[in-house]
Amino acid sequence: IKHVGNTRAASLKAALDGMFLEHGLSMSKLRGQGYGGASNMRGQFCGLQRLIQDENPYAFYIHCFAHQLQLVVVAVAKCCSSVTDFFNHITLIVNTVNASCKRHDELAQQQHDNIVSQLESGEIFSGRGKNQATNLVRPGDTRWGTHHKTLCRFLTMWKSVLQVLENIHDDAENLTQRSTAGGLISQMESFEFVFMLHLMIKLLGKTNELSQCLQRKDQNIVLAVSLIGVTLQKLQDIRENGWDQLLEETNEFCVKHSILLPNMDDTIPARGRSRGRGGQMVTYYHRFIYELFNVVHDQVITELNNRFAEISTQLLRCIACLDPRNSFANFDEDKLVENLLRCTLMTSPHMRFCLSLESSLKHSLRM
Secondary structure, three states: OOOOOOOOHHHHHHHHHHHHHHOOOOHHHOOEEOOOOOHHHHOOOOOHHHHHHHHOOOOEEOOOHHHHHHHHHHHHHOOOHHHHHHHHHHHHHHHHHOOOHHHHHHHHHHHHHHHHHHHHHOOOOOOOOOOOOOOOOOOOOOOOHHHHHHHHHHHHOHHHHHHHHHHHHHOOOOHHHHHHHHHHHHHHOOHHHHHHHHHHHHHHHHHHHHHHHHOOOOOOHHHHHHHHHHHHHHHHHHHHHOHHHHHHHHHHHHHHOOOOOOOOOOEEEOOOOOOOOOOOEEEHHHHHHHHHHHHHHHHHHHHHHHHOOHHHHHHHHHHHHOOOHHHHOOOOHHHHHHHHHHHHHHHOOOHHHHHHHHHHHHHHHHO
8 A cells, every 4th residue: 555665653654644644534533543463563652553542542543353362372372381392392293294295195194094994993984074184284373273273183193193203213314313203202192291282272272263253254343342252251161160071081082092191199390390309299180280271271361351451342342333234223322322431431530521421422422
């Protein structure tokens, strides 16, 4: 639309002013602005949105919901060292088994053979869209929906991945390849890795559903806002009631694949502490439920509440009330006034001003 020499906030503001002037638009009539998450765009003190709000305080800024959700998941992935280590191991495994065309084809053939074997034994059943030939995909750092896809495929291709890693270990050309493959096999066959795999599939599954809904071109604003609330409720329910089911699924998977189950009452050193130096000891149960399960869910719930601020959702509800389709069928005077007052109360401490605003709003809406 407009070429800019640099992307500093001041330069972008000047370019925007020029476009407004060229098309006979007034900055004073601007009521909404939305950009990505870069500091030069959404910075609270020197970003483009702040420069515009300094000139027009009614030009409210709302960050893209889909991008906000990506940032939520990124924050969760970095919430504790165990989660970070898990994703690092996943990336390393995927890169190792896909390091060459030979390994890639070997993984695909191994998965095909496993599917045929399971069909013949009756362990799985054929059907349209079921048990299709697939392969592991490298997760993208900026699109966390790909991580959910990778983890789901990882779970279904478990035996195939292990077999390829064993082949790499046996046929390794040097000690580095052999030790890397052996270390990854040991990591995969640990209870904590399996637990984290099931936990993150559940968690990313919920956020991925929301991400896909938010990015639909025909998405309704009010429905998009309500979907965030529904997702929060689901995550809170899993946080409070989902531990037993997750532990059962993890145990069943470990038994099926001959992975040792820890005694939850046994003690281990707290992460980052040495057993030999008399470090703090915790039970396996404490580690998995309080240091992993609860921490991850608390982090995603907190991030969702912080990033999807109430003022943004209230403003979007106001916009939805002004939808001109079907002769303004969504227009609701009481709801519009209520939401506008909430937004004002969040930004102004003066109750007298808010009460006078309510009277003015109702008068204006009736006109």
